[in-house]
Amino acid sequence: MLNDPLAINLLTDVVENEENLSIVKCLIDGTTTDEEIAEKTEIRLNIVRKILYKLHDEGLASYKRSKDPETQWYTYDWVFENEEVEKQLKMKSNKMLDNLNNMLQKEENNMFFVCPDGDVRFDFETASNLDFMCPECGDEVKFEENTEIIKKIKEDIQICEKAYQSSGSSK
């Protein structure tokens, strides 16, 4: 799980920084209580708790509460939700792929015009409505060859598809 750059990205977003990823690692390795996690990671207990609840809010961790029969205190046993991470990664990369495919379609089906100063970029219809003048500086907008942009989007689509396939197989 923590070898997968996409998973690391997703988890780092939730736990706020890379250092706190060790909390996740502890959970994955089977440590279940906040106190043990704090001890092993040397991260302050209140931070460990905060991060555990953040993971919980995102559905990435869950806990079972039980009462110690002697002390009457509650203990919380935490587990990490591997499947939820995979599910969220799948949704994220699907969304990213959708966006990229929309961008690609837009680039392939339109001509684009840019201001020489880089103020604006318009498709043909918008540019012709403006008489091919930049509304910012009044210069004439020029046709822009977008094959490089299309190439870049296609590369991103490939990267996205590859990353998705590898995240599906690494458990």
Ligand SMILES: [Zn+2]
């Ligand atoms: Zn301009």
